[in-house]
Amino acid sequence: MGHPKYDYISGKIEIDDENLLDLSPDERSAAGIFLSFQNIPEIKGIKLSEYLRTIYNIHLKNKNPEQKDISPFIFKKFVKKYLDELKIEEDFLDRDLNVGFSGGEKRKIEILQMKLIGPKYIILDEIDSGLDLDAFKSVCKMLKNLDSEENSFIIITHYFKILDYLDIDKVYVMKGGKIYKKGGKELVDYIKDNGYENL
Structure with missing residues (x-):
């Protein structure tokens, strides 16, 4: 999505006839790009529910600037179907963002974000690292369920195993x-x- 320590010398990165190098990280996200980090940060003091509600409200406003923010109460009711689908306990919403989460739980939260904002271009940077076998299979299944003609995946990996589970x-x-x-x-x-x- 962009790193402040790096700058480009020449060239373009174009998606949908738009040069991403001219866009800020939030504008790149609004253009439909989602980046899954190799090492997912843990952020104390920010509740998972508030983080998810914020990115969802931003997503809705990108579609319609007149859209009003969804309240915490309505959002919790709305997001429950995704929690159930991904087998995420509801009390996770009251925990700090990714703090104390296992590798598999962090990946599930990333997939939950993808479901909320529906990105067109999903970049997965070593999403298979740090997962036990059960979590790995679970994440692969969820990614297959996300795959559609509406989106594209770029999967960065050092291992072949994930490629056996996904249609590439x-x-x-x-x-x-x-x-x-x-x-x-x-x-x-x-x-x-x-x-x-x-x-």
């Missing part, structure tokens, strides 16, 4: 910061059998 159509191998090889699912199968050195 394009594969890019990066080396030295550049695209070294590209192909379809068959490229993953080739690397599994032959390694990277024989690409």
